[in-house]
Amino acid sequence: GAVVSQHPSWVICKSGTSVKIECRSLDFQATTMFWYRQFPKQSLMLMATSNEGSKATYEQGVEKDKFLINHASLTLSTLTVTSAHPEDSSFYICSARDGPDNEQFFGPGTRLTVL
Amino acid sequence: AQSVTQLDSQVPVFEEAPVELRCNYSSSVSVYLFWYVQYPNQGLQLLLKYLSGSTLVESINGFEAEFNKSQTSFHLRKPSVHISDTAEYFCAVSSPTGAQKLVFGQGTRLTINP
Numbered sequence: 001g002a003v004v005s006q007h008p009s010w011v012i013c014k015s016g017t018s019v020k021i022e023c024r025s026l027d028f029q030a031t032t033m034f035w036y037r038q039f040p041k042q043s044l045m046l047m048a049t050s051n052e053g054s055k056a057t058y059e060q061g062v063e064k065d066k067f068l069i070n071h072a073s074l075t076l077s078t079l080t081v082t083s084a085h086p087e088d089s090s091f092y093i094c095s096a097r098d099g100p101d102n103e104q105f106f107g108p109g110t111r112l113t114v115l
Numbered sequence: 116a117q118s119v120t121q122l123d124s125q126v127p128v129f130e131e132a133p134v135e136l137r138c139n140y141s142s143s144v145s146v147y148l149f150w151y152v153q154y155p156n157q158g159l160q161l162l163l164k165y166l167s168g169s170t171l172v173e174s175i176n177g178f179e180a181e182f183n184k185s186q187t188s189f190h191l192r193k194p195s196v197h198i199s200d201t202a203e204y205f206c207a208v209s210s211p212t213g214a215q216k217l218v219f220g221q222g223t224r225l226t227i228n229p
Contacts, residue, residue, distance in 0.1 A: 004158065034216070041124070043205065043219040044159075057214070093158070100215060106151075106159040 002028045004096050006107035013084055014115055021079045021110045023094030029074035030096035034104065035067075038091040050077055084114045117142040117208050119220035127226045130198055136191040136223045138180075138206030148189040149207040149217065150180055159205065165189065166211070176200075201227045 003026040013019050023033060032051050036044040048064075050056040050071035058064045066088075068080040077096075081088055091111050095104040122137040140146060147166050151159040163174040170182040180191045189206060206220040 032214075041222075043119075043221045044217075046216055046218075049214055049216060095159075095217075103161055103164075104217065108156070108158040 002026075002096075002098075002105045004030075004094065004105045004107040006092075006094055006110050008110060009108065010111040010113075012113045012115065015085050016083055018080055018082045019084055019112060021081075021092055021094075021112075023077045023079070023096065023107055025075045025096045025098075025105070028096075028098045028105075030077070031074065031099055032097050033071055033077040034095045035069060035077075035079050036093040036095070038093060038109070040091075044093060047079075081112065084112070086114045088112065089114045117146065117210070117218045119206050119208050119218055121204075121206055121220035121223050123223050124221065125224045125226065127228060128196055129228050131195045133194050134192065134196050134200075134225065136204050136206075136225065138189045138191065138220055140187050140189065140206075140208045142187075142208060142210075144210055147209045147211055147215070148180075148182055149209070150174075150178070150189070150191050151205045151207060151219075153203040153205065153222075155202070162191075162204070196225075196227050198227050198229065200225060 005024045007022045035047045038044045047062045048056045048058045056069035071077040093109040095106045097104045118141045120139045128134045149164045150162040152162045163172045165182045173179045178193045207217045209215045
């Protein structure tokens with residue numbers, strides 16, 4: 001299957017700083033990318049959907065000014081957690097697909113720890 | 116709104132025993148149904164999916180799931196498990212139209228004991 005990578009795989013930062021997480025589709029063009037958040041022993045919760053070249057669509061309850069998503073190319077989307085706080089500590093996972101009705105391919109996730 | 120319930124958070128079984136991981140969904144519209152597997156330190160991988168047609172779908176590694184519309188279920192089964200099946204399994208649902216966003220269940224950790 002297609003490969004989606006995330007960088008970094010883990011990051012530790014101080015409270016108040018911003019962190020950028022990259023999601024790349026390595027061997028296909030991702031017209032749509034999704035960002036999820038997973039708390040320990042809980043399910044994946046969709047945060048936002050982004051289509052290449054347009055603004056992301058955020059799920060209810062997700063602060064768009066705190067979680068900035070950019071999908072500037074067909075192979076790269078970034079999630080920036082601005083002014084991170086300890087409650088933002090979580091596992092962030094992206095997925096990508098190359099068209100409607102097509103399979104979503106998931107990245108391995110990024111573990112964010114905010115001290 | 117759609118929702119998915121996986122009734123068992125953990126399922127321990129012995130190697131070569133059969134296993135069933137339960138999944139129930141709620142939706143006011145027709146659905147696509149999925150099972151994903153997450154091996155340790157890896158991303159989610161699609162195990163199998165139901166989009167339409169035959170209600171029984173199979174994966175290449177011996178798992179199968181049956182879509183039961185009347186019971187709103189999509190249980191995952193395997194007649195004989197292997198140590199390598201140890202993983203977290205997620206059931207998910209999406210709408211066939213629109214953004215086709217996935218809604219996941221809580222996950223079931225399958226542990227295979229020798």
